Amino acid sequence: MVDLTNKGPLGFNKFNAVEMATKIASGETTSEAIVSDCLERIKVRDPDIGAWKYIDPAYVLEQARTLDKTPHKGMLHGVPIGIKDNLDTVDMPTEYGTTIYPGFRPKKDTLTVATLRAAGAVILGKTVTSEFAGPYPGPTLNPHDTNRSPGVSSMGSAAGVADYMVPLANGTQTGGSVIRPAALCGVYGYKGSFNHLDGSGIKHLKPSIDTLGHFARSIDDLELMRCVLTGSKFKTLGSENKIKPRIGICKTDQWHAASLETVKMIDICHTVLTDVGVSITEIDLPAPFTKVMEKAFDDIRLWELFIAHEEEIKHHLHEFSPWLQGVVKHAEQYTDQTYTEALEEAKGARSILRVIFESVDVLITPGALGEAPTNLKGMPVNNFNNLWTLMYVPCVNLPAFTGPNNLPVGLQIVGPQDQDKRTLEVALWVDQMIAKHFEAYPVPIYQ
């Protein structure tokens, strides 16, 4: 993978969130120094990448200085965080990736933002989201290659974390909006179980499907933020649980769209995990899953999207992207029954998935189709994400592989619903096994 540390100024911004929090708590450095290095990096790199929608350096530095003088507030005391611009911030504009809300100032923070602030985080700024966090392409570019897409929709958060502008940033996922950009930008990404991270206060929320998640440069950082957002006690992962996980490989019915590097990645995983004594099961998802993905997912997403944007559709339809205008047109033909049936079908598939998870601890599957696409205007039909969002299960992206252009190729670890901590733990173990393998056999994936 391209080493982004050489691409711009690197001071305290190189550290992970856990390291920053520790260094601030011990007095080794200050929040101001860290935030200042992050801002410096953004100043140099962001003109080429476009990860940030809003940032006010003076205001952010003031927040940091205040925190440096304040007694320890919580696990993120002084640590800068990027907030996706579809989450309301009371002190910064929130524009939802559309032209409909220029400079809009929400009356209050969403719960996520409020919780992060309460834990002492410095809200560094708002990261670019695609239009209403939907699949229509947005303006951010991939920090590894600015001719390529960083992936929609939490594109600014993924690019900002990948490029060492900020150690943590949050995202939301309706289809693949966290895991895909994490895979394409080469960072760790985590989408929680449905409702595991509370989405209260999110405007335009699609209530049966939108899920929160976040990006980091280590799995411990993902866990740290998960603990903050769920009010749990944080503990470094991997110290417990020495029993080898049971692992399934799940290629899904999207496998035909996997790129060459993705096929090779899964093949290497098979070798690596077998070599360390894991018994791998190939999981063929039964027909109900295909049915759900062919229709129910869209029925739910498009209907809920239609409801969530009722106001904007009434007054601002002409400002919608061509895609969103098409959705609106299509959604008008929906009925309550279509929607109710789709919800039932998804529920049915979830119950089958629970049975599958009785024999494996996690599934491994690709995070994205392959390396980041050069088509910046494309909306790929296929992905390895929609299914897992609809299944309500926790997903982790591991930036463990690279492809023929030396760009990130993401491996996705999927766990059982509400087993978020255990899934992160297994993800860490798998990540370590792959790293060990590449130490022993430093054969690039693209050979």
Place this chain on the structure above:
Amino acid sequence: MVDLTNKGPLGFNKFNAVEMATKIASGETTSEAIVSDCLERIKVRDPDIGAWKYIDPAYVLEQARTLDKTPHKGMLHGVPIGIKDNLDTVDMPTEYGTTIYPGFRPKKDTLTVATLRAAGAVILGKTVTSEFAGPYPGPTLNPHDTNRSPGVSSMGSAAGVADYMVPLANGTQTGGSVIRPAALCGVYGYKGSFNHLDGSGIKHLKPSIDTLGHFARSIDDLELMRCVLTGSKFKTLGSENKIKPRIGICKTDQWHAASLETVKMIDICHTVLTDVGVSITEIDLPAPFTKVMEKAFDDIRLWELFIAHEEEIKHHLHEFSPWLQGVVKHAEQYTDQTYTEALEEAKGARSILRVIFESVDVLITPGALGEAPTNLKGMPVNNFNNLWTLMYVPCVNLPAFTGPNNLPVGLQIVGPQDQDKRTLEVALWVDQMIAKHFEAYPVPIYQ
């Protein structure tokens, strides 16, 4: 795959050998007309490709005209054939890919050539071989992309058949000299079981390992030439034997060197064959195979090569390639015991392979590492061929896939020793199943 039919003149030279033989026998056309179209193609295309070492158009046309006036001699009556320039021809120079024998005229044909002539074939000319049919790169270029290698060592034969210069050409294989160029040039290739095709009269023969084979643009043509060379009755394949074959996938210990397109190819095969109801077994070769490939193969090849070139080593060492000079130096340290042990080890591995073939009819494995390499001077360390040559089993290359550059990617079908006809039959069936799959799902392999 690049359509080579558009790249030069195309008349009767577009037909396969079976078609040519039928058209000549029925009087629909003449050997002269066919040979004339082949020569025309060679005149236009060969300056860029370099498949032919020797060709005398006037003499060849005379042969064809004579055959047109002669009663039917055999299954190849009037059909032009290319002969690799390591096989002696009494009426054409034979130079063995070296500068040591300029214009050398052997006193007689090798058995292969004599048998082909007796069946009525027109010996069109001598095709380029690398030095003594060894792994050191030769001058021929790949007809699909003249910046790429056609694969050693039967390079002229593979390139000539691929480019419609000739419908059939023979080859010899010590390591991967038939299957690899077939895979890289995108033609059907067949290496027989050891001694299935009689190698009598081959100069420089490595007696425990050199094996004959040939190239064609259809599997029936491979079978036709096999029947001619073994004195069997030819019958179009696939009419009998309706029982589904049992198939093993054998990735071998060379799998880490497989290119991305090769990994995808084997993955697609898994899907295709499972879809048509074949139960696939993954065959992990046990340790003795790895041992044999790490040492015994080279011990046998290099020692026999040393013996076979005794005369040339004595008088012409300075004309050897750097590689061959290195081999000679190395071989001087060998002992009889090293060689005898290696032969025993190979024998042991063959007996294990016989057991493996009790539960599967064929193994599928790659024909080469991937698409043709751009490195024209390289001698790749890894291949998917040496093992099968040493195991004495029949191998068929199917040009059924393409890679990211739209170049051929070969699938290899390996059968049990002396089951050559059955192996060709199963190869045909697998080829048809893959073709059907790509008809239904025309997704390019490089997506």
